[in-house]
Amino acid sequence: MTNLNLSRRGFLSTASAGLVIGVVLPEKTRAQSGAATAFDPAADPATFAPNAFVRVAPDDTVTVLIKHIEFGQGPNTGLATLVAEELDADWSQMRAESAPANDELYANTLFGLQGTGGSTAMANSYMQMRKAGAAARAMLVDAAAAEWGVPASEITISKGRISHPNGTEAGFGAFAEKAATMTAPAEPKLKEAKDFTLIGTDVPKLDTHAKTTGQAEYTMDVYREGMETVVVAHPDKMGAVVASFDDTDALKVPGVIAVREIPQGVAVYAKTTGAALKGREALQVTWDDSKAETRSSAQIYADFSRAAAEGGRAAEEVGDAMAGIDGAAQVIEAEFHFPYLAHAALEPLDAVLEVTDGKAELWMGSQFPSLDKPTLAATLGVDPSDVQINVMFAGGSFGRRAQPTAHVAAEVAEIAKAAGGNGSWKLLWTREDDMIGGYYRPLTVHKMKGGLDADGNIVGWHDVVVNQSIMAGGPMEGMMKDGMDPTSYEGATKMPYDLPALKVDWVRQDSPVSVLWWRSVGHSHTGYATEVFLDQLLEAGGKDPVQGRLDLMKGDAGRDRGVLEKVAALAGWDGTKVKGDRAYGVAVHESFNTYVAQIVEVSDQGGFPKVHKIWCAVDCGVAVNPNVIRTQIEGGAGYGLGSVLFDEVTLGEGGTIMERNFDTYRMLRINEMPQVEVAIVQSDNDPTGIGEPGLPPVGPAVANAWRALTGQAVTKLPFTKSVGV
Template sequence: MPPTRWRADPMNKQLSRRGFLASSAGLVIGLTLPMAGRAQSGAALAFEGDGTEGTFAPNAFVRVAPDDTVTVMIKHIEFGQGPNTGLATLVAEEMDADWSQMRAESAPANTELYKNLAFGMQGTGGSTAMANSYMQMRKAGAAARAMLVAAAAEEWGVPASEISVENGTVSHPDGHSSGFGALAEKAAMQTVPQDPAVKSADQFRLIGTDLPKLDTAAKSNGTATFTMDIYRDGMLTVVVAHPPKFGATVASYDDAEALKVPGVEAVHQIPQGVAVYATSTYAAIKGRNALTVEWDDSAAETRSTDEMYEAFSAAAAEGGRDAEVHGDGAAGIAGAAQVIEAEFRFPYLAHAPMEPLDGVLEVREDGAEAWMGSQFPTLDLSAIAGPLGLDPASVKINVLYAGGSFGRRAQDTAHFASELAEIGKAAGPGTYKLVWTREDDIHGGYYRPLTVHRFRAGLDEGGALLGWENVVANQSIMAGGPMAQMMQDGMDPTSYEGSSNLPYDLGHSRVGWAAQENPVSVLWWRSVGHSHTGYAAEVFLDMVLEAQGKDPLQGRLDLLREDGDRYRGVLEKVAEMAGWDGTTVRDGKGYGIALVKSFNTYVAEIAEVSDQGGFPKVHRVWCAVDCGVAVNPNVIRAQMEGGIGYGLGSVLFDEITLGDGGEVQQSNFDTYRMLRIHEMPEVVVEIIQSDADPTGVGEPGLPPIGPAVANAWRALTGKTVTRLPFTANMEA
């Protein structure tokens, strides 16, 4: 019996939806398609939301249109880090498509189809987009290619083994040739291969090349759609008055003056604060400014930053719980002839993405639809459905481009989606755009945790390293939320990652963690724990090497464990790039080196720094990165450059401080200082050639820049910066 085929019918949306879901659900790599559905798997010719008659959809990721364009459904949010381009490259490689025909589209919220294989839910983070998708997307492309070839073989009456595909053209030596689109209908009749063969590395034509990013043009000409661009008929803009202190709640409010503001339609109290609904953003903000709110501070944080530092420092001095112990641990320092000690202090940091948090929600009696830059769609879907009393199946999330995140949108508590749902619940059916202003973002918490590192190292009489201890005191990001299940015996590895598992032979060593509790909300920040552990460990290591009279490069190389080949590779490469000769100061400039592995990617950096009026000027940075197979070197270099710039701004200028009484003292870019264009150093990036599976590049460029600059500054001036940012240290 011939396989069943269905065609989209605009008069029968339900048939279209059922056909698409039946065909797609069985094509997620690793799932077995039910026998009854095999003929339709990928046979979908157009589906709801596509609207193009004749579109060939062989699986959840690949769409081939009649005009030969290939659209890849990207399961990871695109906010500048490149998954649209990187994942489309994998599909194009295995399909033997021409890059000019490739397109990318954000996948909607659908955990079954689009889950992150590293998380088990749909979400982006931890530099896992490429790592978890590498083989999945290649097999999706290979399956599509195999079905197109099978269709051509049937159409032309020739063996499939004689057919070739190159640059988007399917051809046979007898003269037959076709684009993908002309074969779409017949390809839809083919059985989907369950485990298609993929290319060997020596067959790659696109992987490893500098392909232009697919979304550059749209982002440059203004046609790319961000949440802030969404306007729907009858939509009200909403801003929320949040408590000025963490842990405070609404005691009472008076909205009389707010309701007098032209354009303000309503005011409602929600669990997060007091929401003002208006016909424009301007009116909503004016209405919020006119509110009178009394806050209950009885459970609020009222300590200042300085008070927190002292409390965290005392906790670190007590030693905390064992996170990692080798040999005799801290006891190995007891007999040392020389003990080196240091304490490092790291402030709360805001993410400050260019586009603050925003979302649009349409609430109907039978469901809801949202448009937002959702980083964790699985969690956001439930967070919207819950307050509205809806079945999650009746909620749709359209994942849009986002103007940066750096961790800000990766909310395990889905607090923004919850707030979006609450404004819909309070006002009833309608369409609402929730907007956080820059001040809301800077004041709003979910910061990188304030952290104190306490170090000790012991040397024997000959200068050999006997022992090493690092105690970290900070808040857990995971505790109290859905991610708490990832903690191990109450220990949060993201709090001290990068302090543990160092590549060096440190003798007897111990890493401790002193967990701190605080109403200030915290969240992963670009490179998470490595953003502070990389700085602390690599700056302290330089102090130890100086005490030993060793060269910073050779000292690191000498300490590397036997399994440290990839660490050695990036260290030796960056030294070669910078012309390192063991001289840390020359021609009025200091040179510092740092080595950090994060998210399974190895990065070494050397910074060139001068002293300009008592403050460092960073002129050049050399960066060597080993991230396995370099799918798109252009994207990798861009991410290293971006991580270096973002990280440099944070160590030089950025901190969130709480004043006496516990209120945040920063509010916008005038008080939360970002790196400016003239302060961006020249960056030279070299990628280590590798055949290892690809790892992440969105975050690993950041951790080494701070310690590289600090080590250069110390070599140049003799000053060790132990409290970040540099501005706070200079003032001290």
């Protein structure tokens, strides 16, 4: 047998002996996880595992091991489509399971470690998964040719059936065992785009049935024998720590087993969830706020604004922006305020950990298994090889589960460590825990200044971005360059517009408030600030919002131009910004190598914007599954719309976090969701991200429409703060 593996760079390689491990599913409680059990060809010789990603069973089903967590964005379907395409499988025979934690086999080729984020799942897997499918196909063909005694060149595969012109035909399963003895091609032949039958079609999502029937298992569904449920009392000021606690009343609650202090707070162990929550309510904790953030949001904004006025380090500079502005016929200034934002995923954080005789097994919606695994091992004092992670379905993330600090894994490990010995524990975060738990989208200030000449042309542009760094001080700090965190200002730099003089500065601020990437990361605020300010400059210069942008676009901004022209045609843009009681706004923004332009239709409903429709054009390279692309754009637009209209996490006097549930952290409601029409631009470029790029343009497009309708520029988000509703 041959050894077929995929390296970190995504290439197939062969060696002289031994079939590379596929992975098999253990018992049902491991749910969607492929688990860490090695595939044993001696125990299951009828299953064909040509590489770490593909398994072909005797019943003709093809299971694809998905190295990226599935929390609604579609990698189970998208990556399985790539394998099925090259394998010439029928979609009905395809299955998907989560891969185990294993950097060597399942690293994100763009990160170098196993993880999901930055809208990279498809981008880093496109060629890797196609090659995995093509290699499996070649080995099945060779097996059939050997079995039938015919040349391999005469074998064809279509919709999961292997056939020969003499009328002989069989399914994949008939050759699964023999295929395992075939030599894997080092560079399997891939299809040309013109021959695709599945890529580019709306194949049904593989996990829809399980999710809609309740069969899909999430971490919340995992129960282990003797398991204790644990909730932790966390501080309501970021950076505070336990000074002392009194557990007398907590221990009187029926079902409460123990109360123990851990580095993250005070943990209440109980037989049931209800008992754990009641025990925590009865707990008396005194917090040490000496190192906590005690400023209010208003005070932080004031400090950031002063820092912006002092200037920062240049992230990008073209020409002499200040000279251009100083010599301008007209100067326009604006200061944009963006609040801390919670991710507010439907499923709050949770984890189940079982420790048995020095070995640990974790069930969790782990977005970075490569970081969670060593954190568990180090905290528990065990070897990483004795830690197994089962990656579960997760009910959303939007960046929240992408934890460089692996703090949830650390917390559940500390819970087990404090208990000591063998056992199993389920850690639950409530919605309130999630809201006050930090790891927010950074509070940000943009101080903007632009100059126009006598003809209304932009002659100078200056943007000072002030916020905390997400990367500094953590495992991702190595991605910073010369102390600069590109995620803090991405999107404010490298704009598609040909401005003669431009300067973008970054000012780093520090705070005990923990921050984290939030859907579209820096683009979530830079897209708003740049596209709203540009619209103001174009208006002041007497320029059309669409044509003005097109006229400014650089020669190499063809894909930006393409989506803007496409959305203008889609929406029937004729240059009229206000028609009756409706106004129209536009924005275009590239993020994660995907180009998106949007036009929105807005009316004034009692002094507050009502968004009726969003037209969107997107260029994300090859559209592997157009339906997934459309739904991700729709979801991103809705998520982004809610964030600019309603959402903020506020620090009150003394630094206390004010918003604790959806009654105060106002999400977009179903009746407020506009109609969304999506046009996917045909492209031969390799696929790029789609989970995040639909978000950045929606906010500025709404703001631009609202200004056209009312004359009011919204520079302080959310709209409820500026509009006053």
